[in-house]
Amino acid sequence: MLNATHNPQLKSWVASANSQTTDFPIQNLPFGVFTSAANSEPHVGVAIGDQIVDLYLLATSGLLDVNASLFAQANINAFMALDQTVWSSTRARLSYLLSNEDAATQAQIEPLLVGQSTATMLLPIKVEGYTDFYASREHATNVGTMFRDPENALMPNWLHIPIGYNGRASTVVVSGTDVRRPLGQLKPPTASEPHFGPTQKLDIELEMGAVVGTPNAMGTPLTVAQAQANIFGFVLLNDWSARDIQVWEYQPLGPFQAKAFATTISPWVVTQEALEPFRVDGPVQQPKPLDYLAQNQASNYDVALQVDINTAASDDTQTISQTNFKAMYWSSAQQLAHHSSSGCAMQTGDLLGSGTISGTTKDSLGSLLELTWNGKTPLTLASGEQRCFVENGDTLTLRGHCQGDGFRIGFGSAVGKILPAHSL
């Protein structure tokens, strides 16, 4: 439901928030956690233009009627654990304060702003559980074609179940954290025995991550509508993958060390409420999902996404994929409902990766595995360099935004640079 915070005409007295290209206009107001030169203790903040409003200081000043201690935290979990109505009233209050023309209010808030360029962003959530789904039909078809049977690329269960698996929460890191090339067991097709060494097929997966705000108790499955309401917001998510480790280890219990070394997320959690104007229908689901997965409203989001690469040898940044979140077959709400269907308790701070987001064209694929067809057709960059998979020194950046009328709801970026593997 749209409200005053979504008004496209709304402007902020923070001038940088009114640019058509900022990720953080007053219609966005995403939550993150930061430290700054002035304050080495982490505080929860909200991005506005090129600034951050320190919510701890704002609540302490009496301008925001939320217990200030919730914002003197290393993550936003305590705030997310509050009722959805508090999420919404906080957003409404921030929208009011940051747009109000009253000079006295501005004078009170201005000292509570911190320039983003001077802040260090931390992992915004304590990731209680990390689950990775597999919800792009195009991606699942591409992978099935490459590794299994082109004639039956989708598994028989795929159109019935939002397929997912439990990932590793302890290595979810915030954008900007370097990623060490992993070691692992490898058995090239030509080798008779496996060996242990650095992955030769380090890859990205372009995903969005849904962040659970409201928990459900063990034994109490969620409907899709309840699941939708329990999602606090979304981040960009790069599910780093080692394809050669994966292909050798994944039978029969799924990916493990191939995905355990790092997952990068963007530092700002864009609230579901901010995305409300960008809700769209997903693809028609045929066969019709079982009742427990039925959704009665548009549950996808129109988020333009891109992947950029910057190599050690070149100053150029080059976009290697452009796609959109809206084409995902299974919505995040359906994924969360399915996740709870056995009675699984979902917790404040659970992170649900959407699965790799791939479009239908060659330049809209969400992994190098697909972009280079498992290394068979390397990408040639503008610098002349070729890439089959990610090389040491490469920096990979995910970006995303919803395009509004004269503004955009941006997700910032999820950036990771690859360090060489440890020597054996």
Add this chain to the structure above:
Amino acid sequence: MLNATHNPQLKSWVASANSQTTDFPIQNLPFGVFTSAANSEPHVGVAIGDQIVDLYLLATSGLLDVNASLFAQANINAFMALDQTVWSSTRARLSYLLSNEDAATQAQIEPLLVGQSTATMLLPIKVEGYTDFYASREHATNVGTMFRDPENALMPNWLHIPIGYNGRASTVVVSGTDVRRPLGQLKPPTASEPHFGPTQKLDIELEMGAVVGTPNAMGTPLTVAQAQANIFGFVLLNDWSARDIQVWEYQPLGPFQAKAFATTISPWVVTQEALEPFRVDGPVQQPKPLDYLAQNQASNYDVALQVDINTAASDDTQTISQTNFKAMYWSSAQQLAHHSSSGCAMQTGDLLGSGTISGTTKDSLGSLLELTWNGKTPLTLASGEQRCFVENGDTLTLRGHCQGDGFRIGFGSAVGKILPAHSL
């Protein structure tokens, strides 16, 4: 390395600890968390005979030189996060205090004892991550024979990799917690389409769980020796499983909702140090593991295990399986080393399920799936009732102990009773 705390002759002034059949002689001293009639706040305690020593009160009294606040906690994670030398010195001190004949010491400690029968045991650890392995060759062979190819029952990777997958930490519960029969997607072989309903193949998995005490940083793999040192202790673990949900969902990313609804662990964490006298060699590993998995010392444990069933219709308790932890192909130390091999950060409170523990005989199998060969050969209980899988009202109990000379290091029990599924 054995020390004075392992002395088989050592007796406690807590008389019940000197019984040959207690699980908790002075050689054991496992850690748990409890509340009692006198104190509704959770405290960390150590079991001795039929009593619990309240470690918070003991530290407060000055008899134990550890910060008392570490024991006024809902879990033992803060204590486990201390250095291994503190684990060991605490054990040594408790062993001394509980065996010391000095009447004054006894008089000081006796008021700090709480009868186990009057205490409520809580989940002893905050489970940060739960990983389930698949390390019994017999179990993996049985499952492979049933569901894949009897001629190639073990996957090609199985003898090279301690195969495991990430499980769901949020539904690990303490012994005594009822377990709701899960709903899920089912597609019987004869059905053309899946439906949603209660599992018809609810099963147990008899496992041991290794609890990580000392963490490793992201990007820093552990050797097997380091992994061994980082394990704080072990619990009994029942990895409840819904076989019909599992068989439909698990391709290609592994078990998900089939295992997400509940995992039961015993309330007492038996320290690795207490198990030291019961370390034994595991099976010969052939082919020889890769260097990063090589272990230079005996790393298995001789723990006798059993599964008991008690049905709603009968007062009898019947043992349906007896086996031993010592036959596991991959040790917990190898599993933990492999888990960290990609650079995965392992955390204080991570729980590593060993995998179902099955022996070579028909009465030593660790799941009903194997005991009844997927329901084809039902068990007939003494009451005349038959069981293919677990029925509503059944109570399943895991027990385990190491047999010493005149004493045993027991694990207590992991008990769960099945409640009917929610109606649709």
